[in-house]
Amino acid sequence: MVDDFDLDAAELRAGGADLPRFVEVLAAKLEDTLPQNTVVERRSVRFLSREKQVASIDVTLGDDxxxxxxxxxxxxxxxxxVVRGITIRNDELPVADWVTGLGAAIAREAGESSAAHVALSGLLG
Known part of the structure; x- marks a missing residue:
């Protein structure tokens, strides 16, 4: 999965990826594989529309x-x-760097947790 994230990050840097579609796919993968660590919020595309799109994704892995x-x-x-439940630092990152960091955090967590290892295997397909 980390390799997949690295490839996705490279595509994003090159401008070859459709960002809205990427966000939707990433949200679905994270919800399926790391449901305890992931919160996805969706909103209607238009007023009274049933069609929804991802508004936000929050993933917590240990202190990250x-x-x-x-x-x-x-x-x-x-x-x-995050230290003991308190956010001590917020860094805004380019999307590609964020994806790379998320992939590294998932890989690190997979080394420490059997649930994360199963999730990592699921994301790799």
């Missing part, structure tokens, strides 16, 4: 938190450092 928010057409990504 990863947040993605849609702000209109713009996507804002943040990496948080």
């Amino acid at each position: 938190g990863f947040g993605l928010r849609r702000d209109g057409a713009r996507v804002v990504t943040v990496r948080r450092k």
